[in-house]
Amino acid sequence: xxxxxxxxxxxxxxxxxxxxxxxxxxxxxSGGALQSGRIKEAELRTQCRTFLDLLRDGLExxxxxxxxxxxxxxxxxxAEVSRSRGMQGFTPxxxxxxxxxxxxxxxxALNRTIEAAAGEGGGAVRAASAATARDxxxxxxxxxxxxxxxxxxxxxxxxxxxxRQGREISELSTPVVKLWDGVxxxxxxxxxxSERTQVVMESLLQTIVDQSxxxxxxxxxxxxxxxxxTAQHLLKTVAAARLMGAxxxxxxxxxxxxxxxxHLGVELDVTSKATLADAFRVALTRIGRAVVKAPRAxxxxxxxxxxx
Amino acid sequence: xxxxxxxxxxxxxxxxxxxxxxxRVRQEVRSRAxxxxxxxxxxTKIVTAASELARNTLIHGGGxxxxxxxxxxxxxxxxxLTFEDHGPGIPDINQALKDGFTTGGGLGLGLGGSKxxxxxxxxxxxxxxxxxxxxxxxx
Amino acid sequence: MDRIPILKLGDALLVTIQxxxxxxxxxxxxxxxxxxxxxxxxxxxxxDISSLGIVDSFIGRMLDTVAAVSRMLGADTVVVGMRPAVAxxxxxxxxxxxxxxxxxxxxxxxxxxxxxxxDGDGDERDGPAAGDANDGDGG
Numbered sequence: 001x002x003x004x005x006x007x008x009x010x011x012x013x014x015x016x017x018x019x020x021x022x023x024x025x026x027x028x029x030s031g032g033a034l035q036s037g038r039i040k041e042a043e044l045r046t047q048c049r050t051f052l053d054l055l056r057d058g059l060e061x062x063x064x065x066x067x068x069x070x071x072x073x074x075x076x077x078x079a080e081v082s083r084s085r086g087m088q089g090f091t092p093x094x095x096x097x098x099x100x101x102x103x104x105x106x107x108x109a110l111n112r113t114i115e116a117a118a119g120e121g122g123g124a125v126r127a128a129s130a131a132t133a134r135d136x137x138x139x140x141x142x143x144x145x146x147x148x149x150x151x152x153x154x155x156x157x158x159x160x161x162x163x164r165q166g167r168e169i170s171e172l173s174t175p176v177v178k179l180w181d182g183v184x185x186x187x188x189x190x191x192x193x194s195e196r197t198q199v200v201m202e203s204l205l206q207t208i209v210d211q212s213x214x215x216x217x218x219x220x221x222x223x224x225x226x227x228x229x230t231a232q233h234l235l236k237t238v239a240a241a242r243l244m245g246a247x248x249x250x251x252x253x254x255x256x257x258x259x260x261x262x263h264l265g266v267e268l269d270v271t272s273k274a275t276l277a278d279a280f281r282v283a284l285t286r287i288g289r290a291v292v293k294a295p296r297a298x299x300x301x302x303x304x305x306x307x308x
Numbered sequence: 309x310x311x312x313x314x315x316x317x318x319x320x321x322x323x324x325x326x327x328x329x330x331x332r333v334r335q336e337v338r339s340r341a342x343x344x345x346x347x348x349x350x351x352t353k354i355v356t357a358a359s360e361l362a363r364n365t366l367i368h369g370g371g372x373x374x375x376x377x378x379x380x381x382x383x384x385x386x387x388x389l390t391f392e393d394h395g396p397g398i399p400d401i402n403q404a405l406k407d408g409f410t411t412g413g414g415l416g417l418g419l420g421g422s423k424x425x426x427x428x429x430x431x432x433x434x435x436x437x438x439x440x441x442x443x444x445x446x447x
Numbered sequence: 448m449d450r451i452p453i454l455k456l457g458d459a460l461l462v463t464i465q466x467x468x469x470x471x472x473x474x475x476x477x478x479x480x481x482x483x484x485x486x487x488x489x490x491x492x493x494x495d496i497s498s499l500g501i502v503d504s505f506i507g508r509m510l511d512t513v514a515a516v517s518r519m520l521g522a523d524t525v526v527v528g529m530r531p532a533v534a535x536x537x538x539x540x541x542x543x544x545x546x547x548x549x550x551x552x553x554x555x556x557x558x559x560x561x562x563x564x565x566d567g568d569g570d571e572r573d574g575p576a577a578g579d580a581n582d583g584d585g586g
């Protein structure tokens with residue numbers, strides 16, 4: 001697009017690039033961009049110079065449409081800057097300031113072209129101010145759009161972090177432990193929402209396969225409340241395990257929870273035991289093991305399991 | 309923003325006219341689900357739903373087509389399937405969605421079951437006009 | 448048409464499903480198994496589905512039917528090797544195959560059938576996996 005406005009804009013930026021850059025940097029520094037210490041001045045300067053170069057190239061080739069391919073590189077650099085800001089823990093305002101603080105230096109540069117034209121007499125001034133008004137509007141639109149683009153990338157970087165942490169927490173909070181050959185336990189702690197339950201389910205069932213476990217004990221002592229949905233998730237896990245050829249025992253249902261569940265009309269149609277220890281004893285019996293008191297046992301009665 | 313690339317290689321239309329076609333639909337959906345990065349459980353769910361709906365298209369719709377699309381929305385990627393037939397249509401959709409409702413001698417889990425296996429479910433049908441079912445599963 | 452081979456091992460029949468089954472193949476297997484149980488007087492049927500990437504309502508119903516028919520003919524059926532993702536999906540679909548006994552793998556399944564044969568009658572166990580209690584060391 002050989003639009004006058006953008007041609008003029010590109011020229012203005014090219015002519016005043018050094019002033020724009022130093023003014024832009026100064027504005028960001030005075031706005032507190034370096035205060036947190038998360039970024040060094042030299043790094044900020046490089047980012048600004050690179051972006052300004054690419055913006056000028058974009059204006060020369062692509063007019064003022066930020067969707068034009070000519071702005072591709074400028075947007076990539078901007079995205080990179082915003083993403084790293086997101087990772088480094090900058091606020092959205094701090095991140096957006098990178099683009100928006102470029103407005104004033106750009107306007108100032110445009111004004112200087114009018115001032116320069118003033119020396120040339122009436123007709124030139126009128127033409128220059130008309131062009132400047134148009135350029136000002138174009139620059140505003142362009143920078144606003146680039147600012148939004150920066151925000152979008154910034155938010156995505158933050159969302160990625162949150163999603164990753166969510167997965168990590170889910171994995172950390174669902175340890176499947178082996179109690180005996182063929183007997184697994186899944187001690188659940190905390191509230192069970194559907195996403196977490198899905199992770200729990202999958203990791204339990206996969207471990208059943210990996211260890212050829214016939215029995216899995218799901219211990220919910222650490223689960224504060226069991227609502228209808230949670231109960232359904234539990235039942236589904238039990239049903240899926242059964243389809244694979246393994247049995248589940250649910251343990252640690254607290255009295256209040258049992259009461260609530262009955263009131264809710266939820267029946268856990270599975271073997272359930274009050275404690276993990278009780279469930280373990282049942283599991284051992286099912287795989288043909290028994291727990292007996294060893295002869296030399298002291299008062300604490302150490303548990304010994306031996307083959308039948 | 310979705311890239312043009314994704315949209316371009318995103319769509320395939322398969323005919324459903326025999327039980328071999330149902331198998332082909334399953335295979336196509338599986339490879340799309342893998343490409344979209346769905347986990348093994350999500351893959352299995354969308355492939356199973358596809359199998360149910362393809363069989364519905366075959367048996368109740370007298371054959372038809374399925375459009376398989378790889379879709380993306382922001383960070384999410386997924387698979388969307390649109391089954392279409394020009395069969396007799398479904399007079400009472402709510403009833404058809406209930407488990408155990410069947411006219412084809414099956415278990416009657418097809419529609420309701422595939423709804424439960426999907427993140428998105430849309431059905432459009434009327435007597436004499438055929439049936440269109442759209443489902444999607446996201447990563 | 449393709450058929451799924453049925454092996455006879457002592458008093459048991461062994462079927463390993465290794466292909467992505469279309470509906471006619473599943474229906475044929477149901478028929479073939481019924482005939483073979485009657486012809487051989489087998490007391491146990493083991494169906495290994497560890498290769499199956501999905502079990503939809505059609506295959507699920509086939510397994511259910513085989514179990515019910517074989518029970519009438521005096522044989523017990525055990526389905527082994529269902530993958531976790533398949534099991535989760537099947538439950539979500541609404542099929543729990545309550546009439547079918549299950550085991551983790553072929554070895555466990557054969558041990559289960561072995562115990563039924565020892566006990567002499569296959570119908571008086573209370574739980575699907577209860578008969579598995581004595582299968583030696585297993586792991």
